[in-house]
Amino acid sequence: MSILQGINLAQQxxxxxxxxxxxxxxNVSNMNTPGYSKQRVxxxxxxxxxxxxxxxxxxxxVSGITRYRDSFMDKYYRDENSVLSYYQEMLNNATFIQDxxxxxxxxxxxxxxxxxxxxxxxLMNDPTNSVYRADFIxxxxxxxxxxxxxxxxxxxxxxxxxxxxxxxxxxEKSQISNDVxxxxxxxxxxxxxxxxxxxxxxxxxxxxALYDQRELLLDELSQYVPVKTEDTPSGExxxxxxxxxxxxxxxxxxxxxxxxxxxxxxxxxxxVNEEGEPYKIDFEKELGSKGKLAATLEIAGNDSDSFTIKxxxxxxxxxxxxxxxxxxxxxQYRSADGTExxxxxxxxxxxxxxxxxxxxxxSDGSADFSAKNITxxxxxxxxxxxxxxxxxxxDPNNPTQPLNPDAVGNVAGAEKFCNMRNExxxxxxxxxxxxTSIISNVGIETQKITNNExxxxxxxxxxxxxxxxxxxxxxxEELVDLMKYQRSYEASARVFNVxxxxxxxxxxxxNS
Amino acid sequence: xxxxxxxxxxxxxxxxxxxNNNRDILLGMQEQFISGNKVxxxxxxxxxxxxxxxxxxxxxxxxxxxxNVKGAYEEASASDSxxxxxxxxxxxxxxxxxxxxxxxxxxxxxxxxxTEIEEIMKSIAQLxxxxxxxxxxxxxxxxxxxxYSTADGEYIYQGETSTAEKDQRFIQIDDNMNISVxxxxxxxxxxxxxxxxxxDNKIATGALGDLGILRDAMMAEPPDYETVRESxxxxxxxxxxxxxxxxxxxxxxxxxxxxxxxxxxxxISYTNQKSNLQDVDLVGLSSDLTYQQMVLQASLSIGQQMxxxxxxxxx
Numbered sequence: 001m002s003i004l005q006g007i008n009l010a011q012q013x014x015x016x017x018x019x020x021x022x023x024x025x026x027n028v029s030n031m032n033t034p035g036y037s038k039q040r041v042x043x044x045x046x047x048x049x050x051x052x053x054x055x056x057x058x059x060x061x062v063s064g065i066t067r068y069r070d071s072f073m074d075k076y077y078r079d080e081n082s083v084l085s086y087y088q089e090m091l092n093n094a095t096f097i098q099d100x101x102x103x104x105x106x107x108x109x110x111x112x113x114x115x116x117x118x119x120x121x122x123l124m125n126d127p128t129n130s131v132y133r134a135d136f137i138x139x140x141x142x143x144x145x146x147x148x149x150x151x152x153x154x155x156x157x158x159x160x161x162x163x164x165x166x167x168x169x170x171x172e173k174s175q176i177s178n179d180v181x182x183x184x185x186x187x188x189x190x191x192x193x194x195x196x197x198x199x200x201x202x203x204x205x206x207x208x209a210l211y212d213q214r215e216l217l218l219d220e221l222s223q224y225v226p227v228k229t230e231d232t233p234s235g236e237x238x239x240x241x242x243x244x245x246x247x248x249x250x251x252x253x254x255x256x257x258x259x260x261x262x263x264x265x266x267x268x269x270x271x272v273n274e275e276g277e278p279y280k281i282d283f284e285k286e287l288g289s290k291g292k293l294a295a296t297l298e299i300a301g302n303d304s305d306s307f308t309i310k311x312x313x314x315x316x317x318x319x320x321x322x323x324x325x326x327x328x329x330x331x332q333y334r335s336a337d338g339t340e341x342x343x344x345x346x347x348x349x350x351x352x353x354x355x356x357x358x359x360x361x362x363s364d365g366s367a368d369f370s371a372k373n374i375t376x377x378x379x380x381x382x383x384x385x386x387x388x389x390x391x392x393x394x395d396p397n398n399p400t401q402p403l404n405p406d407a408v409g410n411v412a413g414a415e416k417f418c419n420m421r422n423e424x425x426x427x428x429x430x431x432x433x434x435x436t437s438i439i440s441n442v443g444i445e446t447q448k449i450t451n452n453e454x455x456x457x458x459x460x461x462x463x464x465x466x467x468x469x470x471x472x473x474x475x476x477e478e479l480v481d482l483m484k485y486q487r488s489y490e491a492s493a494r495v496f497n498v499x500x501x502x503x504x505x506x507x508x509x510x511n512s
Numbered sequence: 513x514x515x516x517x518x519x520x521x522x523x524x525x526x527x528x529x530x531x532n533n534n535r536d537i538l539l540g541m542q543e544q545f546i547s548g549n550k551v552x553x554x555x556x557x558x559x560x561x562x563x564x565x566x567x568x569x570x571x572x573x574x575x576x577x578x579x580n581v582k583g584a585y586e587e588a589s590a591s592d593s594x595x596x597x598x599x600x601x602x603x604x605x606x607x608x609x610x611x612x613x614x615x616x617x618x619x620x621x622x623x624x625x626x627t628e629i630e631e632i633m634k635s636i637a638q639l640x641x642x643x644x645x646x647x648x649x650x651x652x653x654x655x656x657x658x659x660y661s662t663a664d665g666e667y668i669y670q671g672e673t674s675t676a677e678k679d680q681r682f683i684q685i686d687d688n689m690n691i692s693v694x695x696x697x698x699x700x701x702x703x704x705x706x707x708x709x710x711x712d713n714k715i716a717t718g719a720l721g722d723l724g725i726l727r728d729a730m731m732a733e734p735p736d737y738e739t740v741r742e743s744x745x746x747x748x749x750x751x752x753x754x755x756x757x758x759x760x761x762x763x764x765x766x767x768x769x770x771x772x773x774x775x776x777x778x779x780i781s782y783t784n785q786k787s788n789l790q791d792v793d794l795v796g797l798s799s800d801l802t803y804q805q806m807v808l809q810a811s812l813s814i815g816q817q818m819x820x821x822x823x824x825x826x827x
Binding site for chain 1: 573
């Protein structure tokens with residue numbers, strides 16, 4: 001071994017240590033960078049051979065830089081992340097519905113029904129009292145208004161999620177359109193990074209930063225849709241959403257597009273190819289229960305098995321219809337043989353006449369009542385004498401007149417209004433039982449989603465930990481490495497020093 | 513031995529997420545404290561939520577029935593005092609009849625007694641026309657019609673006459689229980705008027721009928737002593753008839769008082785039930801809150817200690 005070779009070796013040691021220090025400082029400075037994977041210098045010893053008592057050593061060399069990453073863990077994480085995003089979005093929406101339907105303090109429909117039945121009792125106690133009559137009809141109007149308000153705010157919310165088919169402009173401003181735009185942008189960015197990676201790999205590079213960037217984009221994409229990837233030799237990936245291939249390396253096969261659907265599912269998602277031709281129709285079915293998009297579409301859709309805004313509105317509709325019909329039946333009662341009829345007060349309030357005006361009408365002229373169209377009949381609202389507080393015999397000689405027009409104290413009609421409180425008017429439930437059941441169902445669904453979200457959150461936290469422990473930066477580790485490379489640098493420098501001294505001695509020998 | 517790498521970011525994240533968890537629990541407790549409710553939204557406890565709403569309905573029904581019961585009681589006691597006055601009047605009429613039944617009396621004296629009977633009839637009709645809450649209480653469901661017209665010394669009942677159940681005026685005092693405190697004036701006090709089909713004949717029923725016959729007998733020339741004597745017993749029967757009804761009314765009032773007590777009790781028990789479902793146990797919650805605050809402080813201080821040391825401190 002020659003002295004000069006020794007100096008060479010010392011220099012190699014210093015170079016390698018410097019590389020180590022560079023990677024350490026890169027790790028430390030990126031320790032808080034999202035998506036950054038810790039890197040490590042891989043060292044290898046040089047060749048060694050002995051030849052007639054002389055040894056030849058080529059020292060140490062940097063064989064590569066390893067990126068700490070576990071691709072299985074990444075896929076696992078993204079899968080679970082999609083599920084968590086799904087539940088988070090469901091929870092957000094369920095929380096809104098629940099806030100809207102929270103009537104525990106006796107407000108809203110519950111409160112309005114309560115006031116209405118109390119007013120009916122007063123009416124029965126004193127049917128000729130004009131204050132009680134006006135109060136009764138106003139409380140009935142309030143019930144209708146509460147139904148309208150509830151459904152309005154639920155529909156308005158649904159509109160912000162997926163738009164409304166009656167208002168085409170709302171689709172563009174909706175949350176689903178926004179999210180689909182984000183998904184398309186992410187796909188574009190992944191395609192772009194793919195291309196850069198291919199170029200770099202082609203030139204023999206190992207583009208760690210680009211790989212990290214792509215992982216980060218995939219993580220973000222997995223919040224919206226379920227993501228699958230496939231590695232290719234060029235370092236690029238093929239990207240699948242659900243089972244639909246969307247990127248073939250850096251070539252984009254399709255773009256997500258939101259189109260207007262029907263009343264039940266106002267927004268639909270198709271994939272169109274670069275020419276704008278359909279590539280995959282009804283893509284939303286591929287999403288399953290993963291990702292934010294699936295959750296938005298589900299809660300705004302009409303799947304009878306899941307918790308949807310439409311489902312809650314439907315329940316309110318059936319209650320409003322049953323309520324309005326029952327009240328109107330009492331108000332417009334006629335016995336089958338025509339001998340008995342519901343009666344209200346004449347305009348001067350002094351005698352009975354046959355009642356004909358309904359209490360509730362539909363605001364859109366439709367024959368069927370819903371929570372949206374139930375409204376009070378202004379004829380009765382403006383003239384509360386028209387409330388049918390009585391049920392009495394019809395004059396056999398004149399079927400349009402009561403037999404006893406003086407019986408203004410007859411309360412058989414008012415009694416029916418009161419007794420309706422205890423009657424099963426919808427699916428074996430009273431009106432108040434029904435609204436209670438609707439509200440507690442919302443509570444049960446929200447609780448179920450909250451529990452699912454919590455479980456999924458915890459399980460994802462565990463996966464995040466495992467994943468983080470693979471690619472994260474540990475400061476102690478880096479500091480140990482820092483010391484290690486610093487010491488080895490010092491040692492190599494020391495070796496260099498010794499070699500230098502030996503060289504000087506030899507040089508001096510030659511001089512003397 | 514498996515050594516997992518605990519990375520610095522992981523350590524920081526887990527400290528933050530634990531502190532957040534603790535704050536979240538603390539926030540929930542504070543919300544309970546401020547609202548005083550342990551169930552603030554249906555999903556907190558769907559079972560309790562529907563219980564609370566059902567109890568709200570029961571409570572409101574109780575309140576209505578309670579006020580109905582009180583109203584019915586007041587009307588019944590108004591009716592009771594009217595009946596009391598009428599009985600006094602009838603007894604006075606009986607005394608007058610006894611006085612006039614002696615044939616020693618001059619016809620002028622009987623004329624005077626007859627005039628007083630006429631006055632008694634008028635005041636009975638007036639009492640029968642009593643209004644409670646601007647309703648004629650003895651007119652059945654014809655609440656805006658006075659029970660009697662009193663013109664020309666004839667007392668004609670004008671209220672509802674049907675005794676069929678659907679023609680009664682009811683007050684609802686329970687889900688399936690109605691009570692009537694307003695009898696028909698005709699059944700209680702009778703009528704006295706000229707038969708429209710036969711002007712020589714008088715229609716006379718009940719107390720007013722007997723009084724009318726008595727009055728006419730006294731005013732007759734000469735006075736009809738026989739009829740005056742007969743009316744003493746008849747008036748006694750009339751008093752008994754009204755007294756019988758008054759006893760019924762007394763029973764009804766007793767029932768109403770009983771119902772009132774029942775509703776007051778039920779109100780307390782439902783309020784208790786609601787409170788059990790909804791109200792926070794302040795003592796328990798205070799101790800939980802103190803504990804949770806301690807946990808949060810501990811997690812903060814441990815977190816701070818865990819984040820501090822690294823090799824950096826020793827280099």
